[in-house]
Amino acid sequence: MEQRRIGVMGAGVMGAGIAQVLAIAGSEVVCYDVSADALEAGRAGVDGGRFGVRSAVERGKLTAAEADAALARLTFTGDVEHLHESDVVVEAVPERLDLKVTVFRELDAHCPQRTILASNSSGFPISALAAATDRPDRVIGWHWASPAPVMRLAEIVRAPSTSDATTEAVVELARAAGKNPVVVQDAPTSWGYVANRVYFAMVREAAQVVREGIADHAEVDQLMVDCFRWPTGPFAMTRGAGSGWSG
Ligand SMILES: NC(=O)c1ccc[n+]([C@@H]2O[C@H](COP(=O)([O-])OP(=O)(O)OC[C@H]3O[C@@H](n4cnc5c(N)ncnc54)[C@H](O)[C@@H]3O)[C@@H](O)[C@H]2O)c1
Numbered sequence: 001m002e003q004r005r006i007g008v009m010g011a012g013v014m015g016a017g018i019a020q021v022l023a024i025a026g027s028e029v030v031c032y033d034v035s036a037d038a039l040e041a042g043r044a045g046v047d048g049g050r051f052g053v054r055s056a057v058e059r060g061k062l063t064a065a066e067a068d069a070a071l072a073r074l075t076f077t078g079d080v081e082h083l084h085e086s087d088v089v090v091e092a093v094p095e096r097l098d099l100k101v102t103v104f105r106e107l108d109a110h111c112p113q114r115t116i117l118a119s120n121s122s123g124f125p126i127s128a129l130a131a132a133t134d135r136p137d138r139v140i141g142w143h144w145a146s147p148a149p150v151m152r153l154a155e156i157v158r159a160p161s162t163s164d165a166t167t168e169a170v171v172e173l174a175r176a177a178g179k180n181p182v183v184v185q186d187a188p189t190s191w192g193y194v195a196n197r198v199y200f201a202m203v204r205e206a207a208q209v210v211r212e213g214i215a216d217h218a219e220v221d222q223l224m225v226d227c228f229r230w231p232t233g234p235f236a237m238t239r240g241a242g243s244g245w246s247g
Contacts (some may be wrong), residue, residue, distance in 0.1 A: 004087065005029045005030075005085060005086050005088075006022050006027045006029045006086055006087065006090065006173075006181065007030050007031075007083035007084075007090070008022070008032070008090050009033075009089060009091045010032075010038075010094075010126035011031050011033035011035075011038045011039050011042030011076060012042070012093040012094075012146060013242075013244035014120055014146060015031055015033070015090075015240075016041070016043075017045075017144075017146070017147055017149050017244075018052065018090055018092060018144055018148045019031035019046065019053065019074055019076075020051075020067055020070070020074065020148070020149055020174070021149055021177050021178070023061070023070040023074035024053070024066070024070040024149075025173075025176050025177040026072065028178070029074045029075070030077055030083055031072060031074065031075070031076050031077070031080045032076075032078070032079070032080055032082060032083050033076070033078065034079050035166065036078060039077070039078060043076045045244075046071070049051070049246075050147075050246065051149040051150055051245075053070055053071060055209075056149070062198070064113075072110045073163075074153050075104075078108075080087075080110075081110075082106070084112075086111065087114065087115060087116065088105055088115065088116045088118060088120065089111065089115060089116070089117050090111065090120055090142060090236055091103055091107070091117065091118065091120060091121075092120040095122055095124070097124050100121060100124060101128065101132045101212055103131065104117055104119075104129045104139070105132050105133065107133075108133035108134055108135060113135065113138075115135075115138065116138045116139075116166050116169060116170065117129070117133065117135070117139050117140075118139075118140050118141065118142040119139075119140075120141075120142060120143060120144050121141060122143065122196050123191035123193055123197070124188045125187065125188045125191075126141040126157045126159040126162070127159040127160060127161065127186050128188070133146075137161055137162060137163040138162075139159060139161070139176065140156065140157065140159070140167060141156065141157025141169065142156055142170055142174065143193060143195065143196075146241050147244065147245050150229060152178070154179035154181040154182065155184060155194060155195055156170055156171055156174065156179060156181060156183045156184070157183075157186050157193050158185055158186060159186040160186070162186075171183065199234075199237075202234055203234045203238065206220050206224075206233075217235040219236075220233060220234065220235065220243065221236050223236050
């Protein structure tokens with residue numbers, strides 16, 4: 001897509017990483033948060049964090065010039081108006097449907113008609129967010145995995161109202177950012193799209209195994225790593241997703 005101004009709403013575990021990836025891919029990115037601490041932590045993580053641009057330079061994934069250029073394209077701000085001229089906004093606020101609906105209503109009221117509103121929800125129906133706006137054709141799910149700079153997931157979730165043009169634009173952006181987009185259908189009555197529905201079914205079973213006294217958390221994790229060559233087991237995965245893999 002020609003347009004390349006991207007807004008990211010939320011500078012937490014996911015938002016800061018998403019902003020970093022899109023800035024590296026060449027977009028002008030504004031990352032907004034209501035919390036000054038989150039903005040500070042997000043900025044610090046993008047610069048010097050474990051998955052930040054300096055670390056990418058040390059590992060030979062980026063040149064120093066590319067890292068500097070990416071940082072120059074990325075602004076963290078506490079002023080929401082800076083988001084309103086974006087071509088695409090990626091929402092990454094906490095996983096509460098009421099909060100996301102409010103955020104989508106406000107973005108719809110303030111952004112120009114062309115702006116695509118994408119949600120990094122882990123599983124809420126995209127049709128519920130589309131229905132909160134007057135641009136349901138330009139609302140879509142764009143589900144990332146943590147840590148965003150590393151993981152290739154781009155689960156693109158189409159609501160019935162999402163247009164082909166919106167889907168194609170987001171698929172193109174995700175691909176240009178080095179991700180591996182897969183377009184799936186929204187499921188209005190269940191949480192989790194595809195990746196999280198399948199993952200949480202496994203977590204429920206893992207928890208049941210622990211409740212039955214068959215094995216403890218660490219043993220279940222170890223068995224799943226050894227059996228399936230997963231990088232980590234189900235319980236360690238849940239902890240890492242919450243912490244951003246910082247520890
Ligand atoms: N953590 C993961 O592994 C992961 C993976 C994929 C998707 N997600 C989804 O991404 C979203 C964000 O998750 P996270 O882990 O980054 O959460 P987080 O709590 O780390 O970050 C959320 C940020 O949103 C900010 N915020 C709250 N209200 C806001 C508002 N009105 N406007 C702007 N910013 C606001 C908070 O200050 C916070 O910094 C959730 O929907 C979550 O389900 C998380």
